[in-house]
Amino acid sequence: MVSKSTKVRLGIFLAVGSLLIIVFAAAVAGSRLVQKRDIYYIQFENYSVSGMQVGGAVNYQGIKVGRVESIKIDPKDVTKITLTVSVEAGTPIKADTEAVLTLVGITGLKAVEIRGGTNESALLKPKSFIKVGVSIFDDISDRAVSIAEKIDLIAANINEMTGEENRKNIATILAQTSLLLQTTRENLSTTLVSFNKIANNTAELTESIGNNLNKLTDNLTKNVDNITLSTTNNIDNLTNETRISLETLTKTLNSELVSITKNLEQSINEVTSSSTSLMQDTQFQVNNIGANTDRMILETTKQIIATSANINSSLDKVNAMLNTPGVDSLMTNLGTLAGKLAQTDLNAMVTELSVTIQKTGTLVSSLNRLVARGQGDILDILDSMAETSDNLKEFSRQISDTPSVLIRGN
Template sequence: MENRAHALIAGLFVICFGAAALIVAHWFKGDSIEHDHYQVVSRESVTGLGVQASVYYRGVNIGKVNRIYFDPENMNQILIDIAIDGSIHLPSNIYAQLGYQGITGLAYLQLRNDTEHTKIPPKILPEDARIPMRPSLLDEVTGYGQNILNNVNELVIKLHQLLNDENQEQIANILQNIGKVTRGFDDIANNLQPGLESFTRLTTESTILVSHLDDLLNEINESMKKVNQQDGIIDSLTNSTQEIATTIPQLRKASTSLMRNSQSLNRILHQLEENPQMLLFGHTESLPGPGEAGFIAPPGNMQ
């Protein structure tokens, strides 16, 4: 009986110890939080990402990576199973990127919202949905670096083709011609120097001339002001014009009288020229002509 009692006690002790060990293990595991499961799909390399890697959303650790494997239906895709805190509701416009911890090379998943192409509030992402993976910043830089190297390689090849022997000779000729043209420009510049100096003097003289023209315009303006004043030159010219207009008829009459007197004087002078004794004896009556009463024919004409 005592052996059975000891065996029963030992069995109960083992059962209690095992239950306690399970409770302690579960407590240390800390996995009492409910999780939602999602699947990240990547077409790029996931170097540095391992199982139990952290999953961050807006900088907060919200889950872990459970599994990483190739898609059985499409070997170009990598599937990453993640477990997220069930209290976190992810939007439907979520996407994933790889992040790296310093220089260790260890990677983690960073979930981000695609806010650039969303104008309305997104819906809640259902559980077991697939989340697309986008290239990380390091992947983009690596891709850009590869493109730059390819472009540099193409540039070197083109430069090598450009700088062959024939093209080098042509470039040398072009440089020589450029040197000749440059020397020609120097000669032209030396020839233009006297002209530039003359142009400078001309500019100075033009400035002086413009100053004199300004003074002349000021004097003209002053003269115009004086001319336009009342009782000025214009008024005097107007009065003189009116007086001349009044005098012209009188001068016309005087000139007519003078013309008549001149004609009379011409007749008198003509008569004096024909009969000078008229100055002494005065005007004599003219003898009657043929056919007039008292006409006497000259003696030499009688028959």
């Protein structure tokens, strides 16, 4: 049985405990009632506020300044949700301040984050609406939606490109490309054969020109030497027979020089025509080539180099023949003959022989100019061949670097 003293102690304990609870509750409630707070509203439209609860924190630049007092749906517009928040009195809420919802930890709860605002902007009065901003999460979500839509579009395009019809078209293009490569290989082989023929013809032509020039030089040297010797020994006994011999020699010399000049012009024209025709055929083949290989380019380059070497060798032979001691001796003998004849009293014969020497010099000069012009034309052809070789190399490099150009066609 409980004694009376025990009951008294229990009663005192309960009374003191109840008094302490009442004092604590009064202190807490009193502080909240006494504390001054400013009320603001935040209105979201077509936006989910899941995770937001009454009593949730309201932060200003990361500092807690208030709490959420209520969350209500606008009865006049069900797409709008209005949050009532209270913040500590005196909190500087500016007119350009924005409010967004942010996640709190990993629990899914959300808090109101007030951010932005400038010193120049006016203070927002209590019971006003704070503008709604865009959070980083919302921006990422919008970008993710946009990226997903683009990925869907790309997938649809890829699916369309890899359709049965397109696969057949690609197979057809590859087959046509293979056929074109085969045709191009045959055409290039023909072109290389033509290059070899031109090189051989040029070498033969150069050799023939060299032989003719050698014969002409020898004949002129012998005839002039004979005339010089005969004139030197018998300068005082010249007769009509000597004059006739000189006239005959002059006509023969003129005829041979004219014939050689015509043959040389015709030969150079043939070389120029053949080279031009070959360049046009090569250009035509290059324009109609849809694809090429490095091996074919290498073979073409080697053939062009060989042709260039042959033509250069031929030109060197022509120049060497023009610069031989025989030609120099011929001109020297002609000068000696003219000088000795000028000392005689046969003015008419000297005048005629001088004219003949001038014609001979003119013909030799014309021959040199003709050879120089032919050399220039051949050098131009070599430059064109080199340019064609560079174009073929560049085309091969483009095919190697970008094979898709075979399909695009440009």
